[in-house]
Amino acid sequence: MKYPSRSSVLLALLIGLCGLGEISTQLLIPSLRDLEMGLNAAPGASLAALSVFVAVFGLGQLFLGPLSDRIGRRPLLLAGVAIYVLASLWMAFAGNMAEFIGGRALQGLGACAALVVARSIVRDVWKEKAGPIMAITVIGMLSAIMLSPVLGGLIATHAGGWRAVVFATVLFGALALIASLFFKETNLQRDPQAGRLKTLLSNYAVLLKSSSLRSFSMAIACTYGAMFCFIAGSSRVFVGQLGLSPTQYGLVFGGIVSGMIAGAIFTNRTIMKFGPEKIVGIGTSLVAVGASLVLVLHELIGPSVLGLMLPQMVLTLGAGMVLPGSVAGAVIPNPTRAGLAAGFIGFAQMAGATISGLLLSRLQDDSALPMVALNAAFAVVSFLAFRIMRVRKAPAAKVTLAE
Missing domain, CATH: 1.20.1250.20 (MFS general substrate transporter like domains)
Incomplete structure (x- = not known):
């Protein structure tokens, strides 16, 4: 190439x-x-x-x-x-x-x-x-x-x-x-109407008529919300409660995120075969299983390095499938609105993180329970919402997006 x-x-x-x-x-x-x-x-x-x-x-x-x-x-x-x-x-x-x-x-x-x-x-x-x-x-x-x-x-x-x-x-x-x-300028055909509020609102209104896009948006928002509450709260738990040094915590965190890289590589190699919907379906299942295991182990044996780390790697493996799969599922059916779809799916991802972070900030105490409970709640909602919305998707939406 x-x-x-x-x-x-x-x-x-x-x-x-x-x-x-x-x-x-x-x-x-x-x-x-x-x-x-x-x-x-x-x-x-x-x-x-x-x-x-x-x-x-x-x-x-x-x-x-x-x-x-x-x-x-x-x-x-x-x-x-x-x-x-x-x-x-x-x-x-x-x-x-x-x-x-x-x-x-x-x-x-x-x-x-x-x-x-x-x-x-x-x-x-x-x-x-x-x-x-x-x-x-x-x-x-x-x-x-x-x-x-x-x-x-x-x-x-x-x-x-x-x-x-x-x-x-x-x-x-x-x-x-x-x-x-x-850098030299790469946008050689500028659009004088792009970025105008009226045009943006009209385009987003058309885009959001697709239940397919809404389902991918919910999947990525809730999956990233599950990840973010763990990201934001894990330092306090691993360093403050379990006694790891910042360097040790960084190594543990790197191990957790390695699951996401593995999921992304798998997605890159298989998405053309399975399609975004199946990839995201598998991914949200792994996300829900991983987060639920974290909560169960916390309630059974209390917080521990391995009890938090290993199940969370299952979650990040699924997240590595959900994130690129959702972006592909949102953008591919919108060839004339690819940038708009990519912008909205990115916004949905960060909205999930924002809501998750604010909830954790309000619920934070001296225990790991708020973090693991929110982690599980967002993960389960991601799993359920994606399946419910896919069942209810309107066939007409596909026709509209393909135009």
């Missing part, structure tokens, strides 16, 4: 841009407890910072993708990554949790711009060969999720705590900004 010139350099940068949001969160996860103590914040206050980030990151996808169709990729990319760097600096020097949360909100906006522009550039440059390249960026992003907590734990342990971790995100952002300066 022949790619455009300098494709390896371009692809490496696009993987980095796609992973910027995940790196921003996962680096910090092992240090959430120290962050709260350092800013004299109430226990669980750091969860609000995580939730604000994913809320802005999710909402931004509804608007920034169409905006890049209108003004071009390069201006939005440079503005977004610059905002990311400045916001990260604000967080590094924050004196209280309110300032830190404000910085996280702007950081989420900048990371969102990087993600949607990177995905648009893949479509611009590789055109009909964009599918395999997009898959590579997803695998790269999942690898960042797996490795970042390990790196974040090492930085927190050996380089100065949570502020050193935030300075690491400044460094990543600065490198991305420097590299982005060498």
Whole structure:
């Protein structure tokens, strides 16, 4: 397969841009407890910072993708990554949790711009060969999720705590900004109507008539919600209750996320054979089984490293199937609205994480029960909602989407 010139350099940068949001969160996860103590914040206050980030990151996808169709990729990319760097600096020097949360909100906006522009550039440059390249960026992003907590734990342990971790995100952002300066504009046919509110609302209204898209949206939202409450709450449990160091926690977390990479690889190799619906059906089953086992083991023997880690790997294996399968199921039937569908499915994913994080913040106590209970609740809803909505799907919706 022949790619455009300098494709390896371009692809490496696009993987980095796609992973910027995940790196921003996962680096910090092992240090959430120290962050709260350092800013004299109430226990669980750091969860609000995580939730604000994913809320802005999710909402931004509804608007920034169409905006890049209108003004071009390069201006939005440079503005977004610059905002990311400045916001990260604000967080590094924050004196209280309110300032830190404000910085996280702007950081989420900048990371969102990087993600949607990177995905648009893949479509611009590789055109009909964009599918395999997009898959590579997803695998790269999942690898960042797996490795970042390990790196974040090492930085927190050996380089100065949570502020050193935030300075690491400044460094990543600065490198991305420097590299982005060498980008040439790839959107050569701009749409002056793209990004206008009336046009967006009309297009989303048509898109949401499809019960198929709604079922994939519920699957990805609830699956990511199940994952996110575990991601957000696991540091307090593994480090605060079970006594792991930040570095040990990073290794455990990396092992959990490795299941997601395995699921994504399986999906990449089999989705053309089985189709998105079957892949997501299998994935939501694994998600429900894994989360339910975590809850059962917690109630039978209490929290333990293996009792939390091993069943959660079953969940992430399923999630690695649900996430790319849902995106494919939403985008493939919409050739003329692929960007719009991708933006909405990304928004649904982050909406699930936001709701999950807010609920965990309200229910958080000194035990692991709120985390494992919410984890199971979101997972079971994902399993049930996908099946119920698929049974009720309207045949006419398929015809509309294919047009």
